Amino acid sequence: MELRVLFSLIYSSGFLCVLKSQEPKTPDVTDLAFKNIDFAMNLYRKISSYHDKNIFFSPLSVSTSFATLLLASKGSTRSQMAKGLNLDSLDGTGDATLIPQLFEQLQKNISQDGKLHMEQGTALFVDERFNVERVFSDQIKTFFGADVNNVDFSETELSKSTINEYVSRKTGGKVNEMVTSVEPLTQMMLLNTIFFQGDWDSPFDPNSTEMSRFYVDKYNIVQVPMMVKEDRFSTAEDRELRARVLRLSYRGGAALLIVLPDATADYTVIDDEISAERFHRWIKNMRRTKMEVHLPKFKMEQSYNLHEILPHLGISSVFLHSANLTGLSKDAHLRVSQVLHKAVIEVDEKGTTAASVTSVGITAYSLPATFIINRPFFFFLYHEATSSLLFMGRVIDPTKN
Incomplete structure (x- = not known):
């Protein structure tokens, strides 16, 4: 009798273990960091295919920028972006805010003890003809501390100086001329700044x-x-x-x-x-x-027009007139015109x-x-x-x- 009961308990607990092991694991910050390294290498290989010179960029900055747009995009535009960022496997829960939450947690983990001097800033500059949805602007403020700015892109010099002043302020003056020219027909510009100083x-x-x-x-x-x-x-x-x-x-x-x-x-x-x-x-x-x-000792300053590079990684819809960014604005035909990335590094005796x-x-x-x-x-x-x-x-x- 005792033997039968003991066998039954072992069998039941073993059955429970099998069921438990089949439960899908909720993605965490470690998963996000791992996936982002492979995205970084995909992007690096694409950049390196153009030349055999120095290369420097921030994969975290790039993926953070586009993670903000995941909150705005729908349909094939969203799925294409998630796949291109190598985040599609983290996106199967049905929760559209999961990936932004992971980026928020990652940022907190990096800056939690205050010893590491690293600051990130995300900003969307949207032409004033488009009305930005309140839900979207609230969400990217919550998850990314991001700013949404309306500018008149037809005023090319004014919009250029507005954007460059923002970037200079966010990078402690390290990046002073992010934008060299603005097309009058620009609809939206996406920027992410990241500033690191280490000893x-x-x-x-x-x-x-x-x-x-x-x-x-x-x-x-x-x-x-x-x-x-x-x-x-x-x-x-x-x-x-x-x-x-x-x-x-x-x-x-x-x-x-x-x-x-x-x-x-x-x-x-x-x-x-x-x-x-x-x-x-x-x-x-x-x-x-x-x-x-x-x-x-070395110092590098590198700039990339990512709207020209990312389509080669499968991220193209968001730059086309067919882009579905209805989460950002209900106005039709809104698309991303430019994604600019500029990175600066200086390595010396101090750090x-x-x-x-x-x-x-x-x-x-x-x-x-x-x-x-x-x-x-x-x-x-x-x-x-x-x-x-x-x-x-x-x-x-x-x-x-």
């Missing part, structure tokens, strides 16, 4: 910085101010990609991950292989070791100022005890607690702004 956990000594060679390619060598520091650093090796990985930590919970291809490796091959899964593997397999690091499951092939790195970054490399600036990618780029020539 190294362990700063470099300016007295150790000296001019050194940087090998742009086989035929071009430039002289750059090279910072030098001996300390214990977190590092790993990705043998499959033939690259070394170095992490430099900031105060306040952010870090800069540098990926340096071997001298004999083609960095363009790495372009195709970087993913969220590999990014997490690098971090997981880091080991601290004493070494001497040589890192070039950085920036605006805008298996472990196959990855091992802890031990020898040699130097990490000399004197050839093209990739970098990823991320928030450590959430593994959220804030900025990313590649440096081909650190002397080019």
